[in-house]
Amino acid sequence: MTSLDVDRRTWTIIIPVKQFSRAKSRLVDFTPDRRRELALAFALDTVVAALGSSLVDRVVVVTNDPAARPCADLGAELLDDRPDAGLNPALVHATQVVRSDDPDASIAALSADLPALTTLELTTVFELMRSAYWFVGDAAGTGTTLLAARGGHRLGPSFGPDSYAEHRALGADVATLDGLARLRRDVDTQADLEDAVRLGVGRHTRAALSLD
Numbered sequence: 298m299t300s301l302d303v304d305r306r307t308w309t310i311i312i313p314v315k316q317f318s319r320a321k322s323r324l325v326d327f328t329p330d331r332r333r334e335l336a337l338a339f340a341l342d343t344v345v346a347a348l349g350s351s352l353v354d355r356v357v358v359v360t361n362d363p364a365a366r367p368c369a370d371l372g373a374e375l376l377d378d379r380p381d382a383g384l385n386p387a388l389v390h391a392t393q394v395v396r397s398d399d400p401d402a403s404i405a406a407l408s409a410d411l412p413a414l415t416t417l418e419l420t421t422v423f424e425l426m427r428s429a430y431w432f433v434g435d436a437a438g439t440g441t442t443l444l445a446a447r448g449g450h451r452l453g454p455s456f457g458p459d460s461y462a463e464h465r466a467l468g469a470d471v472a473t474l475d476g477l478a479r480l481r482r483d484v485d486t487q488a489d490l491e492d493a494v495r496l497g498v499g500r501h502t503r504a505a506l507s508l509d
Contacts, residue, residue, distance in 0.1 A: 347419060431472055439458060
């Protein structure tokens with residue numbers, strides 16, 4: 298086994314989960330209670346996909362919402378968002394904690410709203426992306442759904458509306474691989490959700506939408 302093979306098997310995925318009471322406000326066809334239910338379902342399906350990958354060593358959910366406890370029931374580690382200052386500070390905090398345990402950990406920050414993501418697609422991108430610092434753009438082409446830094450490289454998260462350009466400016470390579478539609482399909486709007494359902498969502502989202 299080469300050193301690269303070893304490195305590829307030490308990925309820690311960090312999934313930031315904000316307060317569900319403030320999540321998915323643009324899903325206007327749903328009541329606030331239903332939006333909270335869907336946000337949790339999206340996060341759970343994202344966690345399931347990440348935990349299933351043979352190239353993932355740990356899945357850490359950084360959050361201050363007790364309603365995220367079911368993520369731990371699936372096998373993820375819960376980490377308090379001590380900065381409580383937004384998405385990017387939460388990711389910086391979680392990265393510092395992970396690398397205090399393992400300074401050489403390769404870390405990937407993954408959006409929590411990827412209900413159509415599969416383990417196969419996530420594993421494929423980890424297998425094929427060989428650079429030290431890279432990201433996957435969202436379906437709209439302006440955001441980011443995954444930002445990855447191998448051991449020894451700073452993560453430097455800059456998630457937000459223009460994170461595609463921000464991460465490129467920070468030196469991250471863009472994953473231009475085919476077959477990443479599920480990984481690119483984050484859900485903020487009703488149209489996004491319909492597209493995710495078309496691709497095929499995970500069991501928690503299917504249950505929340507009463508699709509079964």
